[in-house]
Amino acid sequence: MKSIRECRLYTFVDSAYLQGADPARVATQLCDGGSDIIQLRGKDWDPDRILATAEKLQKVLSAYNVPLVVNDHPDIARKVGASYCHLGQEDFFEAGYKHIQQLQDRSNPICWGLSTHSPRQAMRAIDAAPDYIAIGPVFPTQTKPDARPVTLDYVRWAKENVAIPWFAIGGVNESTIREILSAGATRLCIVSAILLSSDITRSCKQFRKFLD
Numbered sequence: 001m002k003s004i005r006e007c008r009l010y011t012f013v014d015s016a017y018l019q020g021a022d023p024a025r026v027a028t029q030l031c032d033g034g035s036d037i038i039q040l041r042g043k044d045w046d047p048d049r050i051l052a053t054a055e056k057l058q059k060v061l062s063a064y065n066v067p068l069v070v071n072d073h074p075d076i077a078r079k080v081g082a083s084y085c086h087l088g089q090e091d092f093f094e095a096g097y098k099h100i101q102q103l104q105d106r107s108n109p110i111c112w113g114l115s116t117h118s119p120r121q122a123m124r125a126i127d128a129a130p131d132y133i134a135i136g137p138v139f140p141t142q143t144k145p146d147a148r149p150v151t152l153d154y155v156r157w158a159k160e161n162v163a164i165p166w167f168a169i170g171g172v173n174e175s176t177i178r179e180i181l182s183a184g185a186t187r188l189c190i191v192s193a194i195l196l197s198s199d200i201t202r203s204c205k206q207f208r209k210f211l212d
Contacts, residue, residue, distance in 0.1 A: 011038050116133050122135070123161075141171045169191075
């Protein structure tokens with residue numbers, strides 16, 4: 001399985017953008033397109049549906065040696081054998097946690113990612129010892145329409161100050177990718193620009209070319 005430092009193209013099976021498509025089929029298309037790591041994000045799904053989908057995705061991703069990330073649900077991540085769980089600020093710090101070890105199960109350890117939206121949040125997140133952090137949203141995004149963009153200034157700051165793996169996220173598409181990379185990002189999370197394309201595999205390959 002790829003380590004997080006080897007991962008550059010981070011993609012999603014996001015319930016908000018599936019448009020009736022089979023999640024396992026989408027995951028296969030993402031892997032065929034060169035995704036390094038894939039997150040299951042089901043904000044509008046109940047836990048049972050997330051669990052059932054995660055089990056299917058884990059089978060697909062294991063065959064490609066691509067790590068699965070489960071958003072928001074550490075218990076589901078552990079149950080299906082996912083490599084990672086990703087948490088937002090509200091799910092970690094606002095829930096009273098200060099260090100990843102407070103959530104870690106020594107008998108079934110997993111890796112962790114945390115969302116950040118400012119340099120202050122990034123430094124606090126790094127102190128919590130996750131395996132990676134997300135930087136964003138860089139630009140406005142329908143994935144999180146109420147979130148204030150952090151702009152390229154945060155990307156530039158991360159380049160100079162963050163030593164652990166970090167991924168730029170939010171509004172990453174073919175029109176913005178060049179300036180995000182020029183600002184110093186080397187790893188990207190891409191959601192709607194891939195999932196809403198007419199050919200998911202081809203879209204992944206195009207973004208892969210930018211990163212390579």
